[in-house]
Amino acid sequence: MLQAxxxxxxxxxxxxxxxxxxxxxxxxxxxxxxxxxxxxxxIGMNRSDLDCRRGIYPVQPAAPCGIGHEAAxxxxxxxxxxxxxxxxxxxxxxxxxxVKLHDYGRTAEYFxxxxxxxxxxxxxVSDAEAGAIWVNYLTAxxxxxxxxxxxxxxxxxxxxxxxxxxxxxxxxxxxAGAQVIATTRSAHKCERLLAAGADFTVNTSTEDYEARVLxxxxxxxxxxxFDPIGGPFVARxxxxxxxxxxxxxxxxxxxxxxxxxxxxxLINKHITLRGYNVDDPFVIDRAAxxxxxxxxxxxxxxxxxxxxxxxxxxxxxxxEAHRYAESDRQFGKILxxx
Amino acid sequence: MLQAxxxxxxxxxxxxxxxxxxxxxxxxxxxxxxxxxxxxxxIGMNRSDLDCRRGIYPVQPAAPCGIGHEAAxxxxxxxxxxxxxxxxxxxxxxxxxxVKLHDYGRTAEYFxxxxxxxxxxxxxVSDAEAGAIWVNYLTAxxxxxxxxxxxxxxxxxxxxxxxxxxxxxxxxxxxAGAQVIATTRSAHKCERLLAAGADFTVNTSTEDYEARVLxxxxxxxxxxxFDPIGGPFVARxxxxxxxxxxxxxxxxxxxxxxxxxxxxxLINKHITLRGYNVDDPFVIDRAAxxxxxxxxxxxxxxxxxxxxxxxxxxxxxxxEAHRYAESDRQFGKILxxx
Numbered sequence: 001m002l003q004a005x006x007x008x009x010x011x012x013x014x015x016x017x018x019x020x021x022x023x024x025x026x027x028x029x030x031x032x033x034x035x036x037x038x039x040x041x042x043i044g045m046n047r048s049d050l051d052c053r054r055g056i057y058p059v060q061p062a063a064p065c066g067i068g069h070e071a072a073x074x075x076x077x078x079x080x081x082x083x084x085x086x087x088x089x090x091x092x093x094x095x096x097x098x099v100k101l102h103d104y105g106r107t108a109e110y111f112x113x114x115x116x117x118x119x120x121x122x123x124x125v126s127d128a129e130a131g132a133i134w135v136n137y138l139t140a141x142x143x144x145x146x147x148x149x150x151x152x153x154x155x156x157x158x159x160x161x162x163x164x165x166x167x168x169x170x171x172x173x174x175x176a177g178a179q180v181i182a183t184t185r186s187a188h189k190c191e192r193l194l195a196a197g198a199d200f201t202v203n204t205s206t207e208d209y210e211a212r213v214l215x216x217x218x219x220x221x222x223x224x225x226f227d228p229i230g231g232p233f234v235a236r237x238x239x240x241x242x243x244x245x246x247x248x249x250x251x252x253x254x255x256x257x258x259x260x261x262x263x264x265x266l267i268n269k270h271i272t273l274r275g276y277n278v279d280d281p282f283v284i285d286r287a288a289x290x291x292x293x294x295x296x297x298x299x300x301x302x303x304x305x306x307x308x309x310x311x312x313x314x315x316x317x318x319x320e321a322h323r324y325a326e327s328d329r330q331f332g333k334i335l336x337x338x
Numbered sequence: 339m340l341q342a343x344x345x346x347x348x349x350x351x352x353x354x355x356x357x358x359x360x361x362x363x364x365x366x367x368x369x370x371x372x373x374x375x376x377x378x379x380x381i382g383m384n385r386s387d388l389d390c391r392r393g394i395y396p397v398q399p400a401a402p403c404g405i406g407h408e409a410a411x412x413x414x415x416x417x418x419x420x421x422x423x424x425x426x427x428x429x430x431x432x433x434x435x436x437v438k439l440h441d442y443g444r445t446a447e448y449f450x451x452x453x454x455x456x457x458x459x460x461x462x463v464s465d466a467e468a469g470a471i472w473v474n475y476l477t478a479x480x481x482x483x484x485x486x487x488x489x490x491x492x493x494x495x496x497x498x499x500x501x502x503x504x505x506x507x508x509x510x511x512x513x514a515g516a517q518v519i520a521t522t523r524s525a526h527k528c529e530r531l532l533a534a535g536a537d538f539t540v541n542t543s544t545e546d547y548e549a550r551v552l553x554x555x556x557x558x559x560x561x562x563x564f565d566p567i568g569g570p571f572v573a574r575x576x577x578x579x580x581x582x583x584x585x586x587x588x589x590x591x592x593x594x595x596x597x598x599x600x601x602x603x604l605i606n607k608h609i610t611l612r613g614y615n616v617d618d619p620f621v622i623d624r625a626a627x628x629x630x631x632x633x634x635x636x637x638x639x640x641x642x643x644x645x646x647x648x649x650x651x652x653x654x655x656x657x658e659a660h661r662y663a664e665s666d667r668q669f670g671k672i673l674x675x676x
Contacts, residue, residue, distance in 0.1 A: 058606050230601040244618075252601045260598040263568040263590045266613030268396050273611040275604030280582075 008338070009108035010318050013064045015055030018322035021067065023315065031112040036084050037077040038118070042131030043107050043315075043336040044070035045325050047163075047228070047251060052104065053322060056255060066105020070094060072121055072130030079115045089121040093289070094135040095279045107318060109338045119293050122300040125307065132164065132307045132333040137296045138289075139278040140168035143226055143248050144176065146281040146288055147274065152177030154223040157213060157240065159183045159233065160253060161193055161201075164333040167308045169226055170197045175304060178224075181216055183209065185328070192331055196308060213240040221245055221269075231257035234273070238265045246272040308332035346676070347446035348656050351402045353393030356660035359405065361653065369450045374422050375415040376456070380429075380469030381445050381653075381674040382408035383663055385501070385566070385589060390442065391660060394593060404443020408432060410459055410468030417453045427459040431627070432473040432616045445656060447676045457631050460638040463645065470502065470645045470671040475634045476627075477616040478506035481564055481586050482514065484619040484626055485612065490515030492561040495551060495578065497521045497571065498591060499531050499539075502671040505646045507564055508535045513642060516562075519554055521547065523666070530669055534646060551578040559583060559607075569595035572611070576603045584610040646670035 011024040031037045049068050051057040072091035078084045092106065092113055105111070121130040144150045150173060158169045161182035173180045174197045182198035184190060190201040202212045213222055221242035227233060231254025237247045238261050249259075266273065282289040299305035310332040313321035318336060325334050349362040369375045387406050389395040410429035416422045430444065430451060443449070459468040482488045488511060496507045499520035511518045512535045520536035522528060528539040540550045551560055559580035565571060569592025575585045576599050587597075604611065620627040637643035648670040651659035656674060663672050 058602050234601070235596075249601055249605060252605070255602075258573075258598045259601050259604075260596045263572070263587055263597050263613070264396050264593075266597075266611070267587060267590070267615050269613060270615070270618045271613045273604070275601070275607060275609045277605055277608070280608045 007109035008315055009105065010067050010315070011064060012053060012067055015053060015063055018053070018319045018326070021053065021319050021322060023318065026108075028110045029112045031077055031079065034079050034114055035112045036075055036079050036090070036115050036118060037110060037112050038071070038073045038090060039076050039110055040071045040073040040106065040108065040131075040338050041127035042072045042129060043068055043338065044072075044131035044133075044135055045321060045334040045336065046070055046135050047253075049107070050322065050325055051255070061104050066108065068107035069104055070131055070135045071106040071108075071111055072127075072133070073111075074127065076110070084115055084118060089127065089130065090118040091121050091130050091134050093117045093119055093282075094138055095283050107315070107336060109315065120297075122297045124301045124303075128312065128337050129307055129309055129335065131335050132309055133296065133300070135278065136164040136168045136333065137305070138282060138292055139165045139250065140172050140226075141292045141296065142278055142281040142288075143250060143276050144169055144172045144224075146292070147276055148224055148226070148246060148248055150176045150178050150224055153179075155179045155181065155217050155220075155242075157181045157183065157202075157222045157225040157227075157237070158198070159225065159227040159229055159237075160251075161198065162186070162189045162331045163228065164308070164310075165228065165250070166226075167196055167332055168305075171299075171305050173197075175299075181213060181222065189331055210236055210239040217242070224248070226250065229253045230255075230259055232260075234259035235261040235265075238262070238269070238271055238273075241269065241271055244270045244272075246274060248274050248276045250276045310334050312337050314338075345447035346653055347443065348405050348653070349402060350391060350405055353391060353401055356391070356657045356664070359391065359657050359660060361656065364446075366448045367450045369415060369417065372417050372452055373450045374413055374417050374428070374453050374456060375448060375450050376409070376411045376428060377414050377448055378409045378411040378444065378446065378469075378676050379465035380410045380467060381406055381676065382410075382469035382471075382473055383659060383672040383674065384408055384473050385591075387445070388660065388663055389593070399442050404446065406445035407442055408469055408473045409444040409446075409449055410465075410471070411449075412465065414448070422453055422456060427465065427468065428456045429459050429468050429472050431455045431457055431620075432476055445653070445674060447653065458635075460635045462639045462641075466650065466675050467645055467647055467673065469673050470647055471634065471638070473616065474502040474506045474671065475643070476620060476630055477503045477588065478510050478564075479630045479634060480616055480619040480626075481588060481614050482507055482510045482562075484630070485614055486562055486564070486584060486586055488514045488516050488562055491517075493517045493519065493555050493558075493580075495519045495521065495540075495560045495563040495565075495575070496536070497563065497565040497567055497575075498589075499534075499536065500524070500527045500669045501566065502646070502648075503566065503588070504564075505534055505670055506643075509637075509643050511535075513637075519551060519560060527669055548574055548577040555580070562586070564588065567591045568593075568597055570598075572597035573599040573603075576600070576607070576609055576611075579607065579609055582608045582610075584612060586612050586614045588614045648672050650675050652676075 228251025
């Protein structure tokens with residue numbers, strides 16, 4: 001048996017700043033019937049981890065608790081009737097509805113999960129980087145393809161694009177034949193966004209966002225806006241979007257700000273403002289999920305999609321990883337390698 | 339020739355309260371090529387008339403100007419190649435995009451319009467009531483059927499239901515097999531809403547709207563909310579709507595209030611908030627328009643649909659008609675009969 005008797009795990013006694021996280025020693029979890037035990041090789045950090053640590057995540061476990069829901073690794077012990085066998089390389093599927101509260105806590109050396117919530121890691125992706133795939137790529141795919149139905153020739157604004165989901169969205173948008181306007185608050189990230197596939201960038205710290213989008217679209221506005229910011233940006237998106245355009249809001253970087261907008265703009269432009277998260281297309285519709293997983297797997301294996309890793313931390317550096325993730329310096333995925 | 343040389347017409351020199359409207363004598367309009375001259379028998383009053391008179395309508399003519407865009411009557415002089423002949427009973431089609439600014443001014447004894455923007459009055463509808471059809475029924479049909487795709491068994495909230503569009507929406511919703519929750523601020527209108535086809539009513543002056551909708555739907559929320567109010571009601575609708583529900587905003591009775599909402603609610607319930615007006619499905623898609631006109635015409639002729647007229651004023655009483663329309667006492671359509 002590869003299974004260790006004890007392992008390290010990130011632990012939170014009360015919510016707050018990064019230094020509320022401590023590493024504890026605890027027993028390696030024992031899989032229940034139908035569950036798989038996985039040795040983590042790559043833990044994906046997501047915005048939800050920061051929100052969870054602060055105690056503001058909509059699906060919030062009670063403290064004390066573990067943290068983290070995205071991880072990939074190697075199967076130690078498969079479930080009896082599972083398709084997964086010891087040695088298989090696997091990653092967790094996202095979705096707060098199927099990541100039940102007790103499944104938080106994957107910032108750890110080992111985790112257990114129901115076999116239904118695991119998927120095989122694409123051959124082209126290393127053990128160390130395998131935690132960078134499913135949350136971001138499924139979120140972006142579901143938004144742009146399943147819910148948003150992005151069409152060839154459409155113009156999409158990808159807001160706060162240097163995040164891992166924004167970068168995945170750029171890749172899907174280009175594969176769909178759309179034109180991409182990527183936004184960021186950092187001048188030095190503009191060039192990297194162009195290198196990552198964006199056709200245009202808008203630095204919202206120094207440029208007039210709405211005016212620039214209208215200029216880039218000959219006054220028409222963007223067909224689609226994919227936004228994790230919320231707050232005052234919602235009203236700005238309504239100004240920047242085209243007649244009959246759609247705005248997909250998938251995050252609230254401006255938490256706890258509310259969004260305020262002029263209803264006449266929404267009405268007269270026939271705008272669709274849609275709330276979205278990865279649960280949306282993929283929790284009930286397993287066929288849609290399977291199709292997305294296959295698209296992403298083959299895209300990574302055949303080099304149409306390309307993981308962009310910002311940085312990797314050790315599990316011992318988990319506090320530093322959280323602090324870094326809040327610094328707004330990242331471009332791509334932050335991983336923890338146990 | 340039936341054409342008179344002079345006619346009475348409502349006129350506004352500067353925007354404001356109802357008494358800014360005066361009746362002037364002016365020449366009967368002369369149809370341009372492709373236009374039809376119509377003697378008005380029934381002028382439909384709409385919220386847009388009040389907003390236009392106040393100078394706050396999004397498609398606002400400059401003063402001095404006429405007022406009103408919905409009217410029905412009898413063709414005096416058809417266009418050369420038009421399908422309309424003298425004596426035909428016709429009504430105007432709505433839509434601010436095809437009712438160009440110079441076509442305001444139909445609160446008058448005669449009007450001209452392009453033949454493309456006219457439709458035959460259903461046989462079952464009298465000359466006096468023919469102004470009560472197209473704005474309200476096309477608005478409701480387009481919202482519920484074309485854009486909203488209301489399904490049998492769904493629960494729809496029709497907000498501010500005693501308006502003529504709300505009452506038309508109740509009729510379409512019942513024909514579509516939906517359950518209707520109608521809202522009003524007036525206790526005495528609740529009974530009339532039930533008589534008009536609503537399954538349930540909520541008096542938003544005295545009842546907790548969100549709690550009542552959740553109670554009526556066993557905690558699930560409404561599938562669809564059709565709202566002309568806006569302002570603070572948008573956030574309340576997000577609380578009252580079901581997971582994956584849709585909220586169609588088609589008016590701003592709370593003008594100039596903005597709408598403010600909690601983005602987490604929109605995201606976690608995957609809500610679609612859609613701005614809508616009658617231009618939306620029907621300006622470009624003439625096939626959809628023709629289908630809606632046929633559905634409404636046969637519905638009225640075969641008694642599946644039923645015009646609900648609140649009151650009728652003479653053209654001389656136009657100021658009084660505007661004042662009454664702002665009193666929030668109406669239940670159904672207000673007409674002016676020249």
